[in-house]
Amino acid sequence: MASDERRANGVHTGVPQPGGQRARGERHDEEEPELPVELTGAHLPRYNRLRRNVFMATAVVSLVPLFIFAAISFLQDQQAYFTENTYSVSQVLSNTKRTLEFVIEERRAALALMIREESYESLASNEELAVALQNLNNSFGGFVDLGLIDAEGLQAYYTGPYDLQNRSYEDQAWFHEVVLRGTHVSDVFLGHREFPHFVIAIKHERQPGEFYIIRATIDMDLINRQMELVNRDPQLDVFIINQEGVLQTESVFFGNVLTEADLEVPQGPRTREIVERTKDEQGHVITGFAYIEGAPFILMVKKRLKAPLAHWVGHRSDVLWFLFLSASLILVVIWYGSTNMTRHLRRADLRRVRAFHNMEYTNKMATIGRMAAGVAHEINNPMAIINEKAGLMRDLVSYADDFPQREKLLQLVDSIEGSVDRCSKVTHRLLGFARRMEVRRERIDLPDLLKEVVNFQLTEIRHKNIDIRYDFHSDVPAIESDRGQLQQVFLNIINNAIAAVGKGGTVDISAARHGQNVVAAITDNGAGISPENLRNIFEPFFSTKGEFGTGLGLSITRDIVEKLGGRIDVESEVGKGTRFLITLPIEKANFGE
Amino acid sequence: MSELRVLLVDDEEELVSTLVERLGFRGIQADYALDGYQALDKMKSGDYQVVVLDLKLPGMAGTDVLQRITHDYPGIPVLLITGHGSPVDGQPSQLEGAYDYLVKPVKLDVMVDRIREAATAHDRQ
Numbered sequence: 001m002a003s004d005e006r007r008a009n010g011v012h013t014g015v016p017q018p019g020g021q022r023a024r025g026e027r028h029d030e031e032e033p034e035l036p037v038e039l040t041g042a043h044l045p046r047y048n049r050l051r052r053n054v055f056m057a058t059a060v061v062s063l064v065p066l067f068i069f070a071a072i073s074f075l076q077d078q079q080a081y082f083t084e085n086t087y088s089v090s091q092v093l094s095n096t097k098r099t100l101e102f103v104i105e106e107r108r109a110a111l112a113l114m115i116r117e118e119s120y121e122s123l124a125s126n127e128e129l130a131v132a133l134q135n136l137n138n139s140f141g142g143f144v145d146l147g148l149i150d151a152e153g154l155q156a157y158y159t160g161p162y163d164l165q166n167r168s169y170e171d172q173a174w175f176h177e178v179v180l181r182g183t184h185v186s187d188v189f190l191g192h193r194e195f196p197h198f199v200i201a202i203k204h205e206r207q208p209g210e211f212y213i214i215r216a217t218i219d220m221d222l223i224n225r226q227m228e229l230v231n232r233d234p235q236l237d238v239f240i241i242n243q244e245g246v247l248q249t250e251s252v253f254f255g256n257v258l259t260e261a262d263l264e265v266p267q268g269p270r271t272r273e274i275v276e277r278t279k280d281e282q283g284h285v286i287t288g289f290a291y292i293e294g295a296p297f298i299l300m301v302k303k304r305l306k307a308p309l310a311h312w313v314g315h316r317s318d319v320l321w322f323l324f325l326s327a328s329l330i331l332v333v334i335w336y337g338s339t340n341m342t343r344h345l346r347r348a349d350l351r352r353v354r355a356f357h358n359m360e361y362t363n364k365m366a367t368i369g370r371m372a373a374g375v376a377h378e379i380n381n382p383m384a385i386i387n388e389k390a391g392l393m394r395d396l397v398s399y400a401d402d403f404p405q406r407e408k409l410l411q412l413v414d415s416i417e418g419s420v421d422r423c424s425k426v427t428h429r430l431l432g433f434a435r436r437m438e439v440r441r442e443r444i445d446l447p448d449l450l451k452e453v454v455n456f457q458l459t460e461i462r463h464k465n466i467d468i469r470y471d472f473h474s475d476v477p478a479i480e481s482d483r484g485q486l487q488q489v490f491l492n493i494i495n496n497a498i499a500a501v502g503k504g505g506t507v508d509i510s511a512a513r514h515g516q517n518v519v520a521a522i523t524d525n526g527a528g529i530s531p532e533n534l535r536n537i538f539e540p541f542f543s544t545k546g547e548f549g550t551g552l553g554l555s556i557t558r559d560i561v562e563k564l565g566g567r568i569d570v571e572s573e574v575g576k577g578t579r580f581l582i583t584l585p586i587e588k589a590n591f592g593e
Numbered sequence: 594m595s596e597l598r599v600l601l602v603d604d605e606e607e608l609v610s611t612l613v614e615r616l617g618f619r620g621i622q623a624d625y626a627l628d629g630y631q632a633l634d635k636m637k638s639g640d641y642q643v644v645v646l647d648l649k650l651p652g653m654a655g656t657d658v659l660q661r662i663t664h665d666y667p668g669i670p671v672l673l674i675t676g677h678g679s680p681v682d683g684q685p686s687q688l689e690g691a692y693d694y695l696v697k698p699v700k701l702d703v704m705v706d707r708i709r710e711a712a713t714a715h716d717r718q
C-alpha cells in the first residue's frame with residue numbers, strides 16, 4: 001500500500017475553487033433531462049404527439065356539440081328572420097293595394113257620379129268644367145284636368161293647364177276601349193304634360209246611340225303620396241309596373257318612372273297577393289305583387305334582406321359571446337389538461353425506467369458480490385494448504401540439525417509465505433466487499449473506508465502511475481452509515497477520478513468534519529467537465545463515455561448518498577479538474593427505506 | 594508436564610495432516626479427524642486434552658459436534674476455527690461451551706499458544 005504513505009499537503013476540504021463551475025446533486029423535476037431515446041423510450045416528440053392527439057380528440061368532441069348548437073340557433077334565427085320579413089312585405093302589399101284601389105275607385109266613382117247627375121249641357125262649357133274640376137279637387141284632390149269628348153273622339157271642352165281643346169282622340173286605342181267598355185284607366189305616361197299621370201275616362205250614354213266621354217287626368221303624385229303614407233319602412237321598395245313591365249312609379253331597385261324595369265312581369269292570379277322569397281347572387285329577396293283592380297297596374301313590394309349570417313351576428317351577439325367564451329375556455333382547459341397529463345405520464349415513465357435500471361444495477365452488484373465471495377472461499381482453502389506446507393518445510397529445515405542450503409530454502413519458504421499472504425489479502429477484500437453488499441448500519445471510519453476503496457483499484461493506479469494523496473483531518477469522527485453502500489459511492493467516484501486524470505495524474509482524497517457532517521472530497525487534476533455536461537451529470541443515462549458507460553453511475557451514487565441522508569456536489573473547471581464533495585451526517589437516525 | 598495430546602477436526606486432509614506434523618515439532622502430539630463421526634470415534638479411544646474444531650464440516654454440523662463433545666467430555670476445552678466473514682457473535686448460544694475461537698487464516702504460532710493456554714486452564718480445574 002505504497003500510496004497510503006504518500007500523504008500530501010494542500011488538499012482542501014469542501015472549499016470550492018474560485019471560478020469553477022458547480023453543480024449540486026439535487027433533483028430537477030421541473031427541468032427534465034433530455035435522455036437518450038433508445039434507453040428510455042421516453043423521448044419528447046412521442047409525448048408531444050400524444051399531447052397533440054389528446055388535445056385534438058378532446059377539442060373536437062367538446063366543440064362539435066357547441067357548434068351544432070350555434071348552427072341550430074342560426075338556422076332558427078334565419079327562419080324567423082325570413083318569416084318576419086315576409087309578413088312585413090305582405091302587410092305593406094296588402095295595405096297599399098287596398099289604398100290604391102280605393103284612391104282610384106274613389107276618383108272613378110266621383111267622375112261616374114258627376115256624369116250621371118249632371119246633364120251634358122250643364123258641363124258643356126269650359127267654365128262649367130273648371131267649376132267641376134275645382135269641386136273634384138276640393139273633395140278628392142289629384143285631378144289635373146278635365147275634358148268632355150264627343151262620340152267622334154273630339155275633345156269639345158277642356159279645362160286644365162294645357163291647350164287641349166278640340167284635340168281628337170278618335171284614333172287612340174283607349175278611346176275605342178271606353179266606347180266599348182264604358183270605362184278606362186290608362187297606364188302612366190308623360191304626354192304633353194311632361195309629368196307622370198294617368199287618365200280615367202268614363203262613357204255616358206245620353207240616349208241610345210248617343211254618348212259622350214268624360215276624361216280626367218290624375219297626377220301620379222297622388223298615388224306616390226298614398227304609397228308613402230302606407231309604407232314607412234325605408235328598406236321596402238314599393239312600386240308599380242304596368243303589364244309590360246314599365247315602371248309606373250319610381251323604384252329604388254329598378255330606376256325611374258316610365259323606364260322598363262329589369263324584371264319579369266309576374267304572372268299569377270289577378271285576385272291574390274303573392275309573396276315569395278328568392279335568392280340571387282346578391283342574397284335573399286322577398287317579393288310581393290298584386291294586381292290593382294280596376295287599373296292596369298301591378299303593385300310590387302320588394303325587400304332585399306341582409307345576409308342571414310350578418311343578421312344573426314348582429315342580433316344574437318349573446319349566443320356568439322357564449323360560443324366564443326365557451327370555446328376559449330374549453331380549449332384552454334384541454335390544453336392545460338393534456339399538457340399536464342403527458343408531463344405526468346412522462347415523469348412516471350422516467351421514474352419507472354430509472355427505478356428499473358437502479359434495480360438492475362443493484363442486482364448486478366449483488367451478483368458480483370456473491371461471485372466474489374465464492375471465488376474467495378474456493379481460493380482460501382488451497383492457500384491455507386500451501387501456507388501450511390511451506391510452514392512444514394520451514395519446520396523440517398529449522399528443526400533438522402544440519403540441512404544443506406538451509407538459508408536458501410528458508411528464503412524460498414519466506415517468499416512462498418509472502419505470496420500466500422498477498423493472496424489472502426485479496427480474498428479478504430473480496431469477502432469484505434461481498435459482505436458489505438448487505439444493507440446494515442454501523443460505525444464507520446471514513447478515512448479507512450476511503451483507503452480500502454482505493455486499494456481495490458491499486459492495479460490500475462500503479463499501471464497509470466497515478467499519485468493518490470490523502471489528507472484526513474485528525475478530528476474526523478466515525479459516522480453511522482452503511483458500509484457497503486458507501487463503498488459503492490466512493491468506488492464510483494474514485495473510479496471516475498482515475499479515469500479522468502490519465503497517466504501520471506493526481507487524485508487528492510480528503511475528509512474533514514463540518515458541524516454535524518463529515519465531508520469527503522475527491523479531487524482530480526483531469527480534463528474537467530464542461531458546464532453543460534456538469535448540469536446533467538447526475539441525470540440517469542447521461543454519459544460521456546460513449547458505449548463504455550451506462551450513464552447510471554452518478555445517478556445511482558446520488559440516490560445512495562441521499563438515501564444515507566447526505567448530499568453530493570460537484571465543481572469542475574475545464575482544463576483544471578473536477579472535485580466531488582460528499583457530505584454525510586455523523587448521526588443519522590433514520591435512513592434507507 | 595507430559596506431552597500434550599490434541600485432536601484436530603477439519604475436512605481438508607492435506608491441511609490437517611500438515612498441521613499435525615507441524616504441531617509435532619512444537620511438542621504437541623496431535624491427531625486428526627475429517628468429520629464429526631470420526632472425531633467422536635477418536636474421542637472414545639484417545640486421551641485428548643484439547644480439541645481444535647473447524648465449524649465447517651461435511652455431514653454432522655460443527656456446532657452439533659461441539660455440543661456432543663462438551664456434553665460427553667465436559668472437562669475437555671474446545672477451540673473453534675471459524676471462516677472469515679462468519680462471525681461467531683452471530684449465534685452465540687450455539688457456541689456455548691467452546692473455550693475460545695480463532696478466525697481463519699490461523700497462524701500456527703497463535704494456535705499453539707491458544708492450545709497451551711486451554712490445556713493449562715484444563716489442568717487447573
